[in-house]
Amino acid sequence: MTHIKIQTPDDWHLHFRDGDMLNETVPATARCFKRAIVMPNLVPPITDANMVVNYRKRILDARPSDNNFEPLMTLYLTNDTTREDIILAKEVGTVAAKLYPAGATTHSDAAVKSLEDLYPIFEEMQEVGMLLLIHGEVTDNHIDIFDREKEFIDRHLTKIVASFPDLKIVFEHITTKDAVDFVLASNDNLAATITPQHLLLNRNDLLAGGIRPHNYCLPVLKRGTHQQALRKVVATGNKKFFLGTDSAPHEKHMKESSCGCAGCYSARSAIEIYTQVFDELDALDKLEGFASHHGADFYGLPRNNGVIKLVKEDWIIPEQIILPNGNTVVPFLAGQKCTWKLKD
Numbered sequence: 215m216t217h218i219k220i221q222t223p224d225d226w227h228l229h230f231r232d233g234d235m236l237n238e239t240v241p242a243t244a245r246c247f248k249r250a251i252v253m254p255n256l257v258p259p260i261t262d263a264n265m266v267v268n269y270r271k272r273i274l275d276a277r278p279s280d281n282n283f284e285p286l287m288t289l290y291l292t293n294d295t296t297r298e299d300i301i302l303a304k305e306v307g308t309v310a311a312k313l314y315p316a317g318a319t320t321h322s323d324a325a326v327k328s329l330e331d332l333y334p335i336f337e338e339m340q341e342v343g344m345l346l347l348i349h350g351e352v353t354d355n356h357i358d359i360f361d362r363e364k365e366f367i368d369r370h371l372t373k374i375v376a377s378f379p380d381l382k383i384v385f386e387h388i389t390t391k392d393a394v395d396f397v398l399a400s401n402d403n404l405a406a407t408i409t410p411q412h413l414l415l416n417r418n419d420l421l422a423g424g425i426r427p428h429n430y431c432l433p434v435l436k437r438g439t440h441q442q443a444l445r446k447v448v449a450t451g452n453k454k455f456f457l458g459t460d461s462a463p464h465e466k467h468m469k470e471s472s473c474g475c476a477g478c479y480s481a482r483s484a485i486e487i488y489t490q491v492f493d494e495l496d497a498l499d500k501l502e503g504f505a506s507h508h509g510a511d512f513y514g515l516p517r518n519n520g521v522i523k524l525v526k527e528d529w530i531i532p533e534q535i536i537l538p539n540g541n542t543v544v545p546f547l548a549g550q551k552c553t554w555k556l557k558d
């Protein structure tokens with residue numbers, strides 16, 4: 215196949231950041247996605263309805279004038295979150311709340327220290343119909359970083375899913391065969407997002423032949439067998455799995471450092487990379503479900519009008535992007551060839 219048309223897609227997991235960074239990140243996503251689930255891990259995090267409303271407005275202000283992109287807002291859960299916070303956030307249109315175990319990833323220090331204490335909050339979310347988005351990794355120092363997702367399933371997720379059968383839960387950016395199997399075996403109220411980097415790469419791409427900080431993200435890339443399990447499940451077209459880029463920019467000097475930040479900035483190439491992966495899998499007919507249908511259906515939102523077109527054409531992902539503040543960000547797969555291109 216040399217070209218493909220799919221219904222306009224959405225990004226179900228994204229980091230826009232804030233301030234003048236929005237002038238880069240919002241247009242980059244809005245070039246092909248109609249909606250995106252916006253992660254709340256700012257400094258300080260988005261923890262109440264007021265912050266949601268103001269952040270949403272800042273995002274809309276950074277939207278290109280001819281574009282009707284729509285941010286879908288989320289609330290950052292902490293052990294201080296109250297039922298009232300959930301109700302008020304829901305009233306202003308907040309779609310979901312995000313659970314970061316404290317210390318799991320970028321800007322998660324303020325997040326959840328005791329998961330069990332949040333059960334009344336999950337109950338309220340189930341009641342008002344707000345989705346729960348989970349960064350599913352334990353954070354204990356003694357648990358190997360490559361085992362943290364599996365440990366989270368065994369220790370926490372199994373119990374949450376069983377305790378709240380009517381709560382819609384997204385197991386975010388899954389990275390292991392264990393997660394795939396768990397989602398497949400669970401009821402229809404559990405789904406998962408998958409990033410381009412976890413479909414395209416494994417931990418050799420991070421560590422073999424030199425450390426590649428721009429492939430460093432959390433959850434960290436896993437061994438090839440896990441990557442294969444993710445690729446296999448998206449190729450089946452199963453509706454419980456959908457697109458979430460986890461595009462998460464950090465300035466170059468923050469990534470290329472003795473203690474580099476986690477996150478890949480993929481927004482300017484993500485839909486193309488997903489298309490390349492589905493092409494490699496001989497599953498281009500499953501791309502539209504993954505990118506444009508399964509997420510909207512799971513969230514209970516209408517599918518988008520319109521289509522985007524991609525053509526099979528080589529192009530080179532830029533080495534760097536200059537941010538509005540003059541600093542540089544190195545995009546995911548900088549300088550590498552992508553075999554599919556978005557057509558305007």
Ligand code: NCD
Binds near residue numbers: 320460
């Ligand atoms: C994200 C970020 O930088 O905000 N980083 C990442 O590696 N994915 C946070 C996250 O989603 O874990």
Ligand code: ZN
Binds near residue numbers: 460
């Ligand atoms: Zn993320």
